[in-house]
Amino acid sequence: MAEKTISLIITRQNSPDSTPYEEKFEVRYRENMNIISALMEIQRNPVNANGEKTAPVTWESNCLEEVCGACSMVINGIPRQACSTLVDKLEQPIRLAPMSTFPVMRDLAIDRSRMFDSLKKVKAWIPIDGTHDLGPGPRMPEKKRQWAYELSKCMTCGVCLEACPNVNSKSEFIGPQSLSQVRLFNAHPTGAMNKGERLETLMEDGGIAGCGNSQNCVQVCPKGIPLTTSIAALNRETNIQSFKNFFGSDYAY
Amino acid sequence: MAENREFFYRRLHSLLGVIPIGIFLVQHLVVNNFANYGEENFNRAAEFMANLPFKLFLETFVIFLPILFHAVLGVYIVFVAKNNVSRYGFFRNWMFYLQRISGIITLIFIVWHVFETRVQVGLGNVELSYNLMENILSNPFMFWFYLIGVTSTTFHFANGLWSFLVTWGITVTPRSQKIATYVTLLIFLSMTIVGIRTLITFAYGI
Structure with a gap:
C-alpha cells in the first residue's frame, strides 16, 4: 500500500528583508498530527515536493498546548496556533503563512x-x-x-x-x-x-x-x-x- | 498637530455625528416630508426653516462646521483602515466596511446636494421651493443619485449611532450591543422610508 502523505504549501522568507516565496512539501502522514508535528517532519528531512534538498522551515513554538501564543501563524487563511490545529481537520493542501501584521524574521517565525x-x-x-x-x-x-x-x-x-x-x-x-x-x-x-x-x-x-x-x-x-x-x-x-x-x-x- | 489629540478628536467626531449632525438629519427628513402634505405645506415649512432667526449662525455652527470636521477626520479614518471582509466575513466587520463606504458616498452626495440647493439659493440663481426639488428629481438619474445618497446617509447615521453607543461606553455587554443593532436597524429602515417617500413625491407627484 502506498504511503499516505499530506501536502503543505508554506510561504517562506529567508531574512527579514528578502522577498517571500512559496514552497511545497509532501510529508508522511501519521495519525493525530498537528501542524507542529508536520513542520518537525520537514525539519527532520528538509526535502521539498520536487525532491530537492532545501533549508528546513523555521517556526516558533514552546508550550504545545495553546497557552504560550508563540506558534501563531495563518493556517489555510485563518490565524491560529499551529500546536492546537489538527491536520485531520484541515483541507489539503495545507497553506501556512506568517501573520502579516508582524515583521517576519524567517519563514513562519515572526517578531511579536x-x-x-x-x-x-x-x-x-x-x-x-x-x-x-x-x-x-x-x-x-x-x-x-x-x-x-x-x-x-x-x-x-x-x-x-x-x-x-x-x-x-x-x-x-x-x-x-x-x-x-x-x-x-x-x-x-x-x-x-x-x-x-x-x-x-x-x-x-x-x-x-x-x-x-x-x-x-x-x-x-x-x-x-x-x-x-x-x-x-x-x-x-x-x-x-x-x-x-x-x-x-x-x-x- | 499637537501630540495625543487623537482621543479627543475621535470622541468629538463620534459626538458630532449624533449631536448636532444626526439631529439635524432627522429634522431635515421630517420637514421635507411636508412634501407629502401638498406643495403649499412644503413651501410654508421650507420658508419657516429658511427664515429662522440667526440662520447663518445656526447653519455655520450646527450644520456646516460639524459636518466639515466630521468629514475631514472621517476621510482620514477611511484611509487608515485595511479592510478584510473577504477573509473575516463577520457581520460587524461588514458593518465596519459599509460604514466607511457609506461615509464616502454620503460625503459626495452632501457636497453635490448643498451645491445644488443651498449654494444656488444663496447665489440667487434659484428659489427655495417645491419646484426646485421637483425639477431636480424629475430627472431619473438625479432621482437615483438622491435615492442612493439618502439611503447611504441614513445607514451611516444609524450604524454610526450603534458605534456611538459603544464609543461612549453606553452599550458594554454583547447583549446590549445586540439589542442596539436591532434598534439602529429599525431607525435606519424608518428614516430611509421617510426619506425615499419624500423623493418619490417630488419626482412623481405621488
Missing part, C-alpha cells in the same frame, strides 16, 4: 515585540514593591475574579491584531490585546490604585481611539476573551477619566 512593547506602554502590571513589607492586599470579590480570570487567559498570540482592520502599517493603533489587559489590571484591587495612569496611556495616540468596532478580535480570539466587552468598558472608563482630568477630581488617580 510590538505587543510586549504595548504591554509596557499601558503598564500591564501591578506595582507591589516597597521599601518595607506592605502586608496583604485588599480582597477581591469572587464574581469579579471570575470575569477577570477570563481576561488573564490572554497569551499575547497576536491573532486579534492580525484580524483587526485598524492594526496595520498606516495606523498606530496598539490593538485589542493590550487594551483588554488594562481592564484586567484595573480590576485587581491593588492594581486599581494605578487605574488612572493606565487609562491615560490608552488616551494617547494609538490608544483606544484607534478601535473602529469591527469586532473581528472577539470572533477570532482562540481563548474566547471578551475583547469587545473590554474595549467598550474601557471606552466608558477613559471617557470618565478624561472628564475627571479636564474638570478636576480627587479621584483621578
Whole structure:
C-alpha cells in the first residue's frame, strides 16, 4: 500500500528583508498530527515536493498546548496556533503563512515585540514593591475574579491584531490585546490604585481611539476573551477619566 | 498637530455625528416630508426653516462646521483602515466596511446636494421651493443619485449611532450591543422610508 502523505504549501522568507516565496512539501502522514508535528517532519528531512534538498522551515513554538501564543501563524487563511490545529481537520493542501501584521524574521517565525512593547506602554502590571513589607492586599470579590480570570487567559498570540482592520502599517493603533489587559489590571484591587495612569496611556495616540468596532478580535480570539466587552468598558472608563482630568477630581488617580 | 489629540478628536467626531449632525438629519427628513402634505405645506415649512432667526449662525455652527470636521477626520479614518471582509466575513466587520463606504458616498452626495440647493439659493440663481426639488428629481438619474445618497446617509447615521453607543461606553455587554443593532436597524429602515417617500413625491407627484 502506498504511503499516505499530506501536502503543505508554506510561504517562506529567508531574512527579514528578502522577498517571500512559496514552497511545497509532501510529508508522511501519521495519525493525530498537528501542524507542529508536520513542520518537525520537514525539519527532520528538509526535502521539498520536487525532491530537492532545501533549508528546513523555521517556526516558533514552546508550550504545545495553546497557552504560550508563540506558534501563531495563518493556517489555510485563518490565524491560529499551529500546536492546537489538527491536520485531520484541515483541507489539503495545507497553506501556512506568517501573520502579516508582524515583521517576519524567517519563514513562519515572526517578531511579536510590538505587543510586549504595548504591554509596557499601558503598564500591564501591578506595582507591589516597597521599601518595607506592605502586608496583604485588599480582597477581591469572587464574581469579579471570575470575569477577570477570563481576561488573564490572554497569551499575547497576536491573532486579534492580525484580524483587526485598524492594526496595520498606516495606523498606530496598539490593538485589542493590550487594551483588554488594562481592564484586567484595573480590576485587581491593588492594581486599581494605578487605574488612572493606565487609562491615560490608552488616551494617547494609538490608544483606544484607534478601535473602529469591527469586532473581528472577539470572533477570532482562540481563548474566547471578551475583547469587545473590554474595549467598550474601557471606552466608558477613559471617557470618565478624561472628564475627571479636564474638570478636576480627587479621584483621578 | 499637537501630540495625543487623537482621543479627543475621535470622541468629538463620534459626538458630532449624533449631536448636532444626526439631529439635524432627522429634522431635515421630517420637514421635507411636508412634501407629502401638498406643495403649499412644503413651501410654508421650507420658508419657516429658511427664515429662522440667526440662520447663518445656526447653519455655520450646527450644520456646516460639524459636518466639515466630521468629514475631514472621517476621510482620514477611511484611509487608515485595511479592510478584510473577504477573509473575516463577520457581520460587524461588514458593518465596519459599509460604514466607511457609506461615509464616502454620503460625503459626495452632501457636497453635490448643498451645491445644488443651498449654494444656488444663496447665489440667487434659484428659489427655495417645491419646484426646485421637483425639477431636480424629475430627472431619473438625479432621482437615483438622491435615492442612493439618502439611503447611504441614513445607514451611516444609524450604524454610526450603534458605534456611538459603544464609543461612549453606553452599550458594554454583547447583549446590549445586540439589542442596539436591532434598534439602529429599525431607525435606519424608518428614516430611509421617510426619506425615499419624500423623493418619490417630488419626482412623481405621488
